[in-house]
Amino acid sequence: MSSQAYATPVVDSTAVFKDNLFAGKVLFCTGGGSGICKEMTRAMMRHGANAAILGRKLDRLTASAEELSKDTGKVCLPLQADVRQPKALQDAAAKTIEKFGRIDFVICGAAGNFLAPISGLSENAFRTVLEIDSLGTYNTIKATLPHVRATKGAYIHVSATLHYRGTPYQVHVSAAKAAVDATSAVLAVEEGPHGVRSNVIAPGPIGGTEGMDRLAAQGDAGRRQAALIPAGRMGDKRDIANAAVFLFSDAAAFVTGQVVVVDGGNEHLRTTQLPYPEAVLDPQSARGLFAARL
Numbered sequence: 001m002s003s004q005a006y007a008t009p010v011v012d013s014t015a016v017f018k019d020n021l022f023a024g025k026v027l028f029c030t031g032g033g034s035g036i037c038k039e040m041t042r043a044m045m046r047h048g049a050n051a052a053i054l055g056r057k058l059d060r061l062t063a064s065a066e067e068l069s070k071d072t073g074k075v076c077l078p079l080q081a082d083v084r085q086p087k088a089l090q091d092a093a094a095k096t097i098e099k100f101g102r103i104d105f106v107i108c109g110a111a112g113n114f115l116a117p118i119s120g121l122s123e124n125a126f127r128t129v130l131e132i133d134s135l136g137t138y139n140t141i142k143a144t145l146p147h148v149r150a151t152k153g154a155y156i157h158v159s160a161t162l163h164y165r166g167t168p169y170q171v172h173v174s175a176a177k178a179a180v181d182a183t184s185a186v187l188a189v190e191e192g193p194h195g196v197r198s199n200v201i202a203p204g205p206i207g208g209t210e211g212m213d214r215l216a217a218q219g220d221a222g223r224r225q226a227a228l229i230p231a232g233r234m235g236d237k238r239d240i241a242n243a244a245v246f247l248f249s250d251a252a253a254f255v256t257g258q259v260v261v262v263d264g265g266n267e268h269l270r271t272t273q274l275p276y277p278e279a280v281l282d283p284q285s286a287r288g289l290f291a292a293r294l
Contacts, residue, residue: 007232023048031109043241083136089143133176152195188257204263231264
């Protein structure tokens with residue numbers, strides 16, 4: 001039986017949730033100019049929210065904001081900001097308040113990743129990933145928390161599953177995302193009495209993203225890899241968007257401090273994608289070994 005015979009279908013959030021679910025609400029999303037965060041923003045806007053998307057590349061942000069506004073009929077505000085700079089995020093939050101008058105929901109999604117063994121990863125590269133993922137998340141929380149408190153809103157932090165086990169070539173991201181998970185849990189506990197919720201979405205292998213294009217096998221090897229996922233397919237950005245719509249909705253009013261893994265069951269069977277121990281003994285040939293093994 002082929003994987004297509006049992007693959008679970010991708011369900012667009014517009015077919016599941018009420019169209020006006022987030023009418024009058026405002027989303028603030030870092031990393032919203034592309035990939036998973038852009039698709040989460042699209043889903044929120046399709047259900048009535050206006051949005052501000054943040055990133056470092058203003059041209060990409062502007063193009064994405066125009067696309068999202070045209071697609072949803074809602075307003076998307078592009079704001080150039082580096083999450084490593086607290087003042088830039090504070091200014092972006094102020095511009096969002098000036099434009100929309102409120103911030104209800106925050107997605108902390110800015111991230112960076114690449115393959116590198118500890119022996120070949122510089123201290124600066126390690127620090128940079130932590131600054132973007134971990135400090136960037138904290139800086140985003142600090143810049144938006146008074147506004148989210150005012151609306152009794154919610155946070156979603158985009159994490160990963162890499163740190164659940166020792167994943168070769170991913171020490172920087174594993175450390176950064178473990179910190180994100182811990183930060184979200186503390187935020188949920190401290191801010192729950194103020195009416196604020198905080199949860200983590202941990203995507204598994206999601207096709208059509210910059211990360212998977214950079215890290216995963218391609219072509220026939222990639223298709224064979226996807227067939228090993230219990231759900232029978234690679235994840236889709238809309239799968240993550242559906243989870244975000246649920247977690248921000250009132251249906252999740254009693255869900256906080258949680259890590260929601262969206263991976264089609266992949267984590268139950270995951271082993272290292274890079275051939276072990278060949279890849280760690282000979283880092284230069286890791287990608288070639290990976291393709292050959294699959």
